[in-house]
Amino acid sequence: MIERFETSQRMSKIVKHNGVAYLCGQVGDGETVAEQTRDCLSRVDALLEKAGSSREKMLQVVIWLADMSDFAEMNAVWDTWVPEGHAPARACGEAKLARAELKVEVIVTAAY
Template identity: 70%
Template sequence: MIQRLHTTERLSKIVKYNGVAYFCGQVGDGDTVAAQTTDCLARVDDLLTQVGSNRENILQAIIWVADIDDVAEMNAVWNAWIPQGHAPARACSEAKLGRAELKVEIIITAACP
């Protein structure tokens, strides 16, 4: 059975199916790439908790940065956040994000053991 959580007319923040949780794109507040990444990952932590999962169960991360030159700054926050030995499959690319002030957006897929 497919379970949809925090659903609006446009999207569900979480879709669970067969023990896997798919999160919608997460963005964060702040003026810097590091601040937005930190806030974004705090939101991911909250969603993981809601589905009974954690960082060690992340299967995949898709990350967009508004400026590819900011990847090192984003990676510094990411590397400190992800548990050593539990790095997910990951892609990172430059993209024009939904609002001019956004610098980072992250989509997570996680197992729900």
């Protein structure tokens, strides 16, 4: 069975199937990469909870940065957010994001 949450014509914020929750990409508010990352990860927390999951159950995370020179600043926030011993498989790359003011986007897949 496939369950979809907060579905619109374009996308669902969460799709659950066979014990896996797929979250749509999350961005955050703020001027700096650190601020946007903190806000973004707060939104991930809310979606994980809604999906019946948690940070400890993350399987894979893909992070897009508008500029790879922000890698260290993003990681400083990320490293304090990920529970020790529960780091997911992760990829990080540079991409042109949907709006010019966006600096980071996080896409999470987690067990539930």
